[in-house]
Amino acid sequence: MKLFLKYLALILVIALIAFFAFAPRFIDKSNNKVTLKVDHPEKPVWYDSIPFIADLHCDALLWNRDNLKKHSYGHVDIPRMQEANMAFQVFTIVSKTPRGINIEQNSDETDQVALLSFAQLRSPEDWFSVKKRALHQTKALYQTAEKSKGNFRVITSRFNLQQYIQDRSGNRLLTAGMLGIEGAHCLNDELSNLKEFYDAGVRYIGLAHFFDNAWAGSAHGMVKGGLTEKGKQLVRSMDSMHVIIDIAHSSAQTIDDVFALTNSPVIISHTGIKGVCDNNRNLSDKHLLEMGRRNGLVGIGLWETAVCGTDAAATAKSIRYVADKIGVEKVALGSDFDGAIGTHFDVTGLPLIVNALLKEGFSKEDIYKIMGGNVRDFLMRNLPSK
Numbered sequence: 001m002k003l004f005l006k007y008l009a010l011i012l013v014i015a016l017i018a019f020f021a022f023a024p025r026f027i028d029k030s031n032n033k034v035t036l037k038v039d040h041p042e043k044p045v046w047y048d049s050i051p052f053i054a055d056l057h058c059d060a061l062l063w064n065r066d067n068l069k070k071h072s073y074g075h076v077d078i079p080r081m082q083e084a085n086m087a088f089q090v091f092t093i094v095s096k097t098p099r100g101i102n103i104e105q106n107s108d109e110t111d112q113v114a115l116l117s118f119a120q121l122r123s124p125e126d127w128f129s130v131k132k133r134a135l136h137q138t139k140a141l142y143q144t145a146e147k148s149k150g151n152f153r154v155i156t157s158r159f160n161l162q163q164y165i166q167d168r169s170g171n172r173l174l175t176a177g178m179l180g181i182e183g184a185h186c187l188n189d190e191l192s193n194l195k196e197f198y199d200a201g202v203r204y205i206g207l208a209h210f211f212d213n214a215w216a217g218s219a220h221g222m223v224k225g226g227l228t229e230k231g232k233q234l235v236r237s238m239d240s241m242h243v244i245i246d247i248a249h250s251s252a253q254t255i256d257d258v259f260a261l262t263n264s265p266v267i268i269s270h271t272g273i274k275g276v277c278d279n280n281r282n283l284s285d286k287h288l289l290e291m292g293r294r295n296g297l298v299g300i301g302l303w304e305t306a307v308c309g310t311d312a313a314a315t316a317k318s319i320r321y322v323a324d325k326i327g328v329e330k331v332a333l334g335s336d337f338d339g340a341i342g343t344h345f346d347v348t349g350l351p352l353i354v355n356a357l358l359k360e361g362f363s364k365e366d367i368y369k370i371m372g373g374n375v376r377d378f379l380m381r382n383l384p385s386k
């Protein structure tokens, strides 16, 4: 009997070690699929001279990866950004997602990121606190910058963006990132936490993610209400601190409330457009026109629910729609790379988007803007000055 228990204990220990060694990578790999691997996509001769390729949204920080190494799975890391001539990527923080996540209706009762943090053996603080796990992700991006030997930096102001643009004109291998948040629930319902996240480098905040929270209703929440009184205070404070408002995942009522409360040029960091792909996830024409009126920026995604397709042509079609409705200066890429989505290609496949934009009839100058010039110019107008 004793021997049996010993064997049982041994098997359990081996199973646990195997779980913690392989599960996080397995979850990452199976959530962030590339369906059509293209090793060296064809590109226009001028592709590598596009001055500033940028993307408004990726969730790479959620997974246990060393972003300075090239991976054979997932969508974004620094070496792949360099390969794609990519200058700038927003790294967004996902801190809580419900079980059975869907775009119609979710409650806030379950927390899959807690389980993931446990499987990843992150600090026990992360298992229980959405705020701590969000703050740890902000630190991870700075650690990447520290270890990058100058190849990667974190942008927090117009001043350091300007500096970066200048430095990169002499070295195309330089890369940069900025921090954003997906869902203000990680502020733990305390307005005073906004300053802590600002100090941690966060420069845009998506008000709600997949469930309604204390600040705002989500498009996928139970009630889908608007901004709460607290939420209105949050929006005002974000405005005064130059933290950009992201209306991705917000309910229609929340978007109306934001537009009524502030005249700021807000972003929608990763979306599709109902006019091309009609579902509960995507932006209506009414809201799109208002985004245009206030010089906002619309980031178009690369996945099925956003653009009703996963190839570059589907993304280009939605970009064409936005450009025709509100102007080519107001549309950008909002890939949602590594956001538990499948795409045809990882970041090294961005030349395919350029080819698809050419087929949509955009000029080289327009493509420079769409591929990142618009993000650069928007941030030069809307980030804090220093």
Ligand SMILES: [Zn+2]
Pocket (backbone or CB within 6 Å): 182, 248, 249, 270, 336, 339
């Ligand atoms: Zn999202």
